[in-house]
Amino acid sequence: MKVKDCMCSDACICTPESLVCDCAKIMNDNHIGCVPVCNSEDKVVGIITDRDIVLRCVACGKDPQNTKLSEVMTCNDICCCNPEQDICDAQNDMCKSQIRRIPVVDENNKIVGMLSLGDLAKNQNVNKQEVGETVENICCGDKKHCC
Numbered sequence: 001m002k003v004k005d006c007m008c009s010d011a012c013i014c015t016p017e018s019l020v021c022d023c024a025k026i027m028n029d030n031h032i033g034c035v036p037v038c039n040s041e042d043k044v045v046g047i048i049t050d051r052d053i054v055l056r057c058v059a060c061g062k063d064p065q066n067t068k069l070s071e072v073m074t075c076n077d078i079c080c081c082n083p084e085q086d087i088c089d090a091q092n093d094m095c096k097s098q099i100r101r102i103p104v105v106d107e108n109n110k111i112v113g114m115l116s117l118g119d120l121a122k123n124q125n126v127n128k129q130e131v132g133e134t135v136e137n138i139c140c141g142d143k144k145h146c147c
Contacts, residue, residue, distance in 0.1 A: 003090050004083035006123045007104045007113040013038045016045060016070035020057050023048055023069055034101040034114070037073050042110045044080060044103050046073035080105045083112055087126060090115055095137040 014023045014035050023035055027050055037046035048069050056072035057064055079097040081090040083104050094102055094117075104113040117138075120131045 001087045001123075001125050002083065003081050003085045003087055003104055003115055004113075006087055006119050006126060007083065007115040008119055009113040011036060011103070011111055011114040013042070013111055014048065014069055015039065016068060016073070018069050020053055020062075020064040020067045020069060020072060024050075024053055024064060034116075036103045036111050036114070037069050037075075038111050044078055044105055044109060044111055046070070046075040047078055047103065048073040078103070080109070081115060082106070087120070088130065091120065091130060091134045095134055098138050100138060 012026050012030050012032060012035055014026065014037050016037055016039070018037075026035060027033060033050040035048050036044050037048055039045050046069070052072055052074060053064070056062075057067055062071070077097075079093055079099060080103045081093055083106065090102060094100070101114055101116040103111055104115055106112050117131070117135060120126050120134065121128070
């Protein structure tokens with residue numbers, strides 16, 4: 001099975017210039033905890049999670065109404081996958097990087113979707129035992145292969 005068969009293809013995105021409060025509203029409105037940060041060409045340049053907002057903005061006393069995502073987003077070693085990639089390889093990448101969500105990018109690094117543990121769990125064609133192992137490895141900090 002390929003990533004494109006399981007991913008969410010309508011990913012919400014923000015730019016590095018977006019304000020933290022606007023990103024938080026997107027997360028709230030869409031019931032998501034992670035947003036890829038893309039440049040004007042839709043290329044992934046970072047990622048922001050609800051945890052990043054709490055720890056790198058709110059806990060540091062920064063004003064979410066005036067803080068740009070570029071100040072709090074993760075921009076190094078962003079783990080992404082390709083829509084043509086085997087789903088098991090994507091799960092292994094998630095395990096190794098200990099992430100629950102992964103941006104899906106095309107060959108030009110342009111965002112085409114997101115793949116989450118939830119997407120894997122609700123897909124009837126994904127091995128549930130492997131999804132469980134992925135969750136366990138992410139939560140326990142084991143950087144083993146999941147599939």
